[in-house]
Amino acid sequence: MAESPYKFCSNCGGSDLTPQSWREFACAACGYRHFITPIPAACALILDAQDRILIIRRGHQPGLGKLGLPGGVIEPEETGEMGAARETREEVGLDLPASAFTYLSSLNNTYPFQGFPWPTIDLFYVARVPDFSGVKADPAEVMEFMACELDAVDFDDFAFESNAEAIRRLRASISPIHAA
Numbered sequence: 001m002a003e004s005p006y007k008f009c010s011n012c013g014g015s016d017l018t019p020q021s022w023r024e025f026a027c028a029a030c031g032y033r034h035f036i037t038p039i040p041a042a043c044a045l046i047l048d049a050q051d052r053i054l055i056i057r058r059g060h061q062p063g064l065g066k067l068g069l070p071g072g073v074i075e076p077e078e079t080g081e082m083g084a085a086r087e088t089r090e091e092v093g094l095d096l097p098a099s100a101f102t103y104l105s106s107l108n109n110t111y112p113f114q115g116f117p118w119p120t121i122d123l124f125y126v127a128r129v130p131d132f133s134g135v136k137a138d139p140a141e142v143m144e145f146m147a148c149e150l151d152a153v154d155f156d157d158f159a160f161e162s163n164a165e166a167i168r169r170l171r172a173s174i175s176p177i178h179a180a
């Protein structure tokens, strides 16, 4: 039996969901199809005038106490840029317009949620601010924040490898000498 986030049919309540593949489960009673699809998330790479990046220490699971970037699941009717702007406002209090965010790259990630390792597609956006004086972390989401030189980022302490890799790509895009 393939691992599934679905225990019952969401159409008829039947409990016999037959795997059609690793990512598709069909109800034996009514035929309703349930899928595992990647969840889009937007993450913000925010730089100050000295090319320092805003890094947060996560205040909740998964990855409680580990490093990360402001970000989260994109909501209906949002673009990636709008999601990045909203998450930035919610988590670290910086009120930047969606137009301040420029797409950098996308990376796959896995986010354990409600007992299932959901695949996500993390979309990374870059924004610049003069400095981080306006940062005000939401204690429900963020334990602390720090301004970090791109050459001094502790990549091993990140909750998600996608976040660490995005910072490496950003560093390479800013300073070609770092491109490996």
Ligand SMILES: [Zn+2]
Pocket: 009, 010, 011, 012, 013, 014, 027, 028, 029, 030, 031, 032
């Ligand atoms: Zn059904």
